[in-house]
Amino acid sequence: MADAGTAPVPSAPAPASDDVLRVEHIAKRFGPVTALQDVSLHLKKGEVLGLLGDNGAGKSTLIKIISGFQKPDSGRMFLDGQPYEPKSVDDARAKGIDTVYQDLALIDELSVYHNMFLRRERVLRPVPLLNNREMKREARRALDSIGINIPRIDVAVARLSGGQRQAIAVARTVNSASDIILLDEPLAAMGVKEGAQILDLVARLKEEGNVSIIMILHNYVQVFEACDRVNMIQEGRIALDKPTSETSVEEITNIVVDEYRRAREEEHANNAHGEHEPPSAEPPQQS
Amino acid sequence: MAGVAQESGRGPSPGQEGPAGLRRSLPTGRQVLQRLLSLREGSIIVVTIVAAVYFAINTSTFLTGANFKTLLPYFAPLAILGAGEVFVMILGEIDLSIGAMYMFAPIVFYKLDTAGLGLVPSVILALVVCTAVGAINGAFVSILGVSSFVTTLGMLFTFEGLSLIISHGTPVATPGAQVHQTTAQVHHIVNGHDIVLPEKINHIGTFAKIFGGGVYSELIWAVVIVILLQVVLTFTRWGLYTVAIGSNKIGAAEAGVKVRLVTIRNFVLCAVLAGLVGIFEAVRSQTIQPDPSGPNKILLLAIAAAVIGGTLLAGGSGTVVGALIGALFLGILEDGLILQGVNANYLLFYTGIAIVVAMTANVYVGRARRGHSSG
Ligand SMILES: Nc1ncnc2c1ncn2[C@@H]1O[C@H](COP(=O)(O)OP(=O)(O)OP(=O)(O)O)[C@@H](O)[C@H]1O
Numbered sequence: 001m002a003d004a005g006t007a008p009v010p011s012a013p014a015p016a017s018d019d020v021l022r023v024e025h026i027a028k029r030f031g032p033v034t035a036l037q038d039v040s041l042h043l044k045k046g047e048v049l050g051l052l053g054d055n056g057a058g059k060s061t062l063i064k065i066i067s068g069f070q071k072p073d074s075g076r077m078f079l080d081g082q083p084y085e086p087k088s089v090d091d092a093r094a095k096g097i098d099t100v101y102q103d104l105a106l107i108d109e110l111s112v113y114h115n116m117f118l119r120r121e122r123v124l125r126p127v128p129l130l131n132n133r134e135m136k137r138e139a140r141r142a143l144d145s146i147g148i149n150i151p152r153i154d155v156a157v158a159r160l161s162g163g164q165r166q167a168i169a170v171a172r173t174v175n176s177a178s179d180i181i182l183l184d185e186p187l188a189a190m191g192v193k194e195g196a197q198i199l200d201l202v203a204r205l206k207e208e209g210n211v212s213i214i215m216i217l218h219n220y221v222q223v224f225e226a227c228d229r230v231n232m233i234q235e236g237r238i239a240l241d242k243p244t245s246e247t248s249v250e251e252i253t254n255i256v257v258d259e260y261r262r263a264r265e266e267e268h269a270n271n272a273h274g275e276h277e278p279p280s281a282e283p284p285q286q287s
Numbered sequence: 288m289a290g291v292a293q294e295s296g297r298g299p300s301p302g303q304e305g306p307a308g309l310r311r312s313l314p315t316g317r318q319v320l321q322r323l324l325s326l327r328e329g330s331i332i333v334v335t336i337v338a339a340v341y342f343a344i345n346t347s348t349f350l351t352g353a354n355f356k357t358l359l360p361y362f363a364p365l366a367i368l369g370a371g372e373v374f375v376m377i378l379g380e381i382d383l384s385i386g387a388m389y390m391f392a393p394i395v396f397y398k399l400d401t402a403g404l405g406l407v408p409s410v411i412l413a414l415v416v417c418t419a420v421g422a423i424n425g426a427f428v429s430i431l432g433v434s435s436f437v438t439t440l441g442m443l444f445t446f447e448g449l450s451l452i453i454s455h456g457t458p459v460a461t462p463g464a465q466v467h468q469t470t471a472q473v474h475h476i477v478n479g480h481d482i483v484l485p486e487k488i489n490h491i492g493t494f495a496k497i498f499g500g501g502v503y504s505e506l507i508w509a510v511v512i513v514i515l516l517q518v519v520l521t522f523t524r525w526g527l528y529t530v531a532i533g534s535n536k537i538g539a540a541e542a543g544v545k546v547r548l549v550t551i552r553n554f555v556l557c558a559v560l561a562g563l564v565g566i567f568e569a570v571r572s573q574t575i576q577p578d579p580s581g582p583n584k585i586l587l588l589a590i591a592a593a594v595i596g597g598t599l600l601a602g603g604s605g606t607v608v609g610a611l612i613g614a615l616f617l618g619i620l621e622d623g624l625i626l627q628g629v630n631a632n633y634l635l636f637y638t639g640i641a642i643v644v645a646m647t648a649n650v651y652v653g654r655a656r657r658g659h660s661s662g
């Protein structure tokens with residue numbers, strides 16, 4: 001499958017001084033599964049980069065590596081030109097990178113405001129008790145500024161709807177005053193209106209110009225609405241890297257469909273090859 | 288919401304509502320009950336009160352100061368052990384090795400004291416040993432990924448075995464717990480005559496008074512530890528992370544919670560408290576008994592106290608105060624049944640049924656709370 005060509009796609013761009021993040025030749029395997037083969041990408045200051053790819057393409061894996069949650073098998077990363085090897089999520093956060101994970105990383109049993117301040121708790125001095133009042137107030141303000149309706153912030157997040165939960169995860173990260181924000185499918189569970197609200201929020205952050213964003217999306221229309229540039233991951237590599245102004249929904253769709261056709265033909269060829277064997281067994285089906 | 292909560296509350300409480308018979312005051316009674324049941328510890332508070340009222344009515348001696356004192360040594364150690372166990376159980380883990388720490392710590396304490404280290408340093412070092420065992424438990428669970436049931440079961444047998452080996456299975460007198468008796472001449476006025484009679488007075492040392500020998504010493508320890516740990520659980524980051532890990536381990540890790548550190552810390556807490564209680568009990572009973580049957584029973588009772596008190600075995604939720612009330616319930620039950628003259632052979636049987644009833648009530652109330660919350 002992956003042995004079609006060993007030469008990596010030369011997607012690593014020429015060094016540019018305005019890159020806040022550079023990822024070079026990242027590889028990551030999970031036992032027999034190669035999630036990322038050789039991924040290189042870069043992110044400019046103030047840019048919104050859309051990351052596309054099929055299910056299982058390795059998008060979330062890449063996000064988790066940048067966020068410090070997982071270690072790459074090989075490859076290097078640079079933050080503002082300096083080598084960047086996050087030792088932990090906390091470490092990455094301290095260096096200005098914060099993440100909305102695909103699974104949202106919310107704690108059902110904890111209240112909305114405790115979730116919003118998880119690992120950034122406000123505590124009293126000198127006895128480090130939780131300053132719940134301040135966290136409530138700040139959480140309320142942060143949610144209101146996003147404009148998403150969460151009626152009560154002192155209830156457990158288990159009691160919220162899928163979209164509300166997602167809004168809280170996004171608000172938590174946006175509120176963190178980070179330099180780089182990674183959003184893994186931030187709109188997946190959102191209604192049309194709430195999705196638009198989040199995209200508005202992204203646009204607002206972009207206008208302010210301090211934050212750079214990598215956002216994973218499956219909806220191409222939203223990609224063209226919100227992103228400056230798209231990268232597509234295929235077979236563990238970046239197969240496409242273009243500004244949204246220079247590409248179109250058709251081009252991206254064609255890349256995906258072509259890849260799908262090619263994979264099917266390959267499969268057919270393999271099956272045809274297999275038919276020289278006794279035809280008693282059904283060809284193995286992958287569903 | 289209220290309907291479900293009431294139904295589950297009605298089970299244990301008909302005795303309260305029935306004799307009251309006051310139609311007009313009934314709604315407030317219900318409101319109180321509802322308020323109570325909406326607490327995490329609600330059902331066990333109700334069940335405990337019902338049990339206490341039952342034994343107070345049916346025995347003449349239950350509501351006496353003397354009986355309270357016999358109740359203490361039964362419930363105070365359980366409350367402390369349960370408090371530690373709650374911290375592990377909220378993580379979604381379990382610590383069976385507390386029985387071994389309970390048995391092992393006094394023996395280490397004895398060995399160190401007889402080696403000439405002194406009482407308090409020996410206690411501290413014994414607890415350091417417990418810390419190490421707790422850290423190993425936590426490391427196996429959180430770093431190597433071995434199930435906590437298996438890890439701590441292995442530790443239970445290992446350290447109970449080690450206790451037998453080190454002590455040669457021979458009971459010894461607990462250092463620092465000796466009782467000195469003096470005879471005092473006490474004056475009594477009987478029918479206007481002054482009579483002087485000799486009376487024996489027991490003296491125990493300060494060490495023993497503090498470490499479990501004093502009548503209320505274990506109670507004071509239990510109350511202080513429970514309050515402290517409840518504050519830690521509810522109002523500190525440590526408690527927040529404990530709940531977070533038990534509720535969503537991966538999510539907590541993604542958010543940056545140091546899952547291994549917190550897990551190890553909670554296992555250490557649990558082991559140290561178990562060692563401390565073991566020393567208290569050795570001082571109180573004045574002997575160190577190298578016999579695993581007692582520790583094994585108290586280990587299971589401590590877990591029962593935590594679960595009865597509303598801590599979920601599945602993790603993510605629990606209270607320290609609940610474990611204390613659970614321990615109180617178990618104490619009242621055993622004490623009350625004995626006072627009632629229940630045949631000793633039936634004691635365990637009734638205790639078992641009562642535990643199942645109390646836990647079932649808990650599950651229903653928990654469901655009612657949750658149904659209410661998601662509805
Ligand atoms: N922790 C893990 N252990 C084993 N395999 C993993 C792990 N995480 C990811 N994988 C595998 O790596 C591949 C890439 O997964 P990843 O979650 O990065 O995909 P994705 O592009 O985010 O997909 P989706 O669009 O469905 O979210 C998949 O085949 C997945 O099964």
Ligand SMILES: [Mg+2]
Pocket residue numbers: 059060061102184
């Ligand atoms: Mg994904």
